[in-house]
Amino acid sequence: MAALLLVAHGSRRVSSNNEIRILAEKVREHDAGRRYEDVRCAFLELAEPSIPDGIEECIQAGASSVKVLPYFLSAGRHVIEDIPREVEGKQREHPEVRIELVPYLGLAESMPELLLAMAG
Amino acid sequence: MAALLLVAHGSRRVSSNNEIRILAEKVREHDAGRRYEDVRCAFLELAEPSIPDGIEECIQAGASSVKVLPYFLSAGRHVIEDIPREVEGKQREHPEVRIELVPYLGLAESMPELLLAMAG
Incomplete structure (x- = not known):
C-alpha cells in the first residue's frame, strides 16, 4: 500500500494548518487512479x-x-537539512518500508504555467 | 502594456532570491501569448x-x-496585511495605472494535481 505525506512548515495560526489538512484531502480526492491509498499531512x-x-x-x-x-x-x-534528517531517522526505524523524499513544491516544472493561470 | 510582478518573501540566502529571479524569467518564457510584456519579481x-x-x-x-x-x-x-498595504500605497501614487493584487499561489485550484504530478 502506497501513502503520500504532504509536509508543511506549520504555523501558530490554526487556520493555516487547516489549509494544509484540507489540501491533503483534496489531493486524495484528485488521485483518481488511487495511486495512493492514503494521503496525509504532517x-x-x-x-x-x-x-x-x-x-x-x-x-x-x-x-x-x-x-x-x-x-x-x-x-x-x-x-535541505531538517526534513531529510527526520525522514532518514524514520527509515532506520522501519527498514521494511520504502520511505522516499520527493522534490519540494518549488521545483515543480509546471510552476510557470500555474502562475500564469493564476494571474489570468 | 501589461506587467506581471511575482512577489516573494525574500531570503538571506542569495541562492533563494535567485531562484525567484529565474522563476520570473521562466514565467516570461512560458507566456507564449505575450499576455504580459513584462514579467518581473520583487x-x-x-x-x-x-x-x-x-x-x-x-x-x-x-x-x-x-x-x-x-x-x-x-x-x-x-x-493579508503587508503586501496589500504596499500595493495600495503604490496605487495611490499612480492612480493612472491599474495595479491589481491577484490570489496568492497557495489558492491555486490546480495545486492538488500539481502535487500528485510531483509525487509521481
Whole structure:
C-alpha cells in the first residue's frame, strides 16, 4: 500500500494548518487512479502530527511505501537539512518500508504555467 | 502594456532570491501569448527590489496595468496585511495605472494535481 505525506512548515495560526489538512484531502480526492491509498499531512513544527508521527501513521495504516513531499517553495535549511534528517531517522526505524523524499513544491516544472493561470 | 510582478518573501540566502529571479524569467518564457510584456519579481524583505520598487520598475518600463502575484503558500500576515498595504500605497501614487493584487499561489485550484504530478 502506497501513502503520500504532504509536509508543511506549520504555523501558530490554526487556520493555516487547516489549509494544509484540507489540501491533503483534496489531493486524495484528485488521485483518481488511487495511486495512493492514503494521503496525509504532517508539520515540521508548531502543529501536529510531526513528520515522524505522520510517517508512523501511514505505516500503522498499512503503508509499505511512503512518499514525503515538502510543501515548501525554496531550498532553505528546512528542505535541505531538517526534513531529510527526520525522514532518514524514520527509515532506520522501519527498514521494511520504502520511505522516499520527493522534490519540494518549488521545483515543480509546471510552476510557470500555474502562475500564469493564476494571474489570468 | 501589461506587467506581471511575482512577489516573494525574500531570503538571506542569495541562492533563494535567485531562484525567484529565474522563476520570473521562466514565467516570461512560458507566456507564449505575450499576455504580459513584462514579467518581473520583487521581495517583501531581505532582497531587492522591494515591492514598491518592483511596481515602479514595471511602470517606468511602460506598464499601464500591473498584476501582483504573491508567491506564498498560506494566508499569513504578509499575504493579508503587508503586501496589500504596499500595493495600495503604490496605487495611490499612480492612480493612472491599474495595479491589481491577484490570489496568492497557495489558492491555486490546480495545486492538488500539481502535487500528485510531483509525487509521481
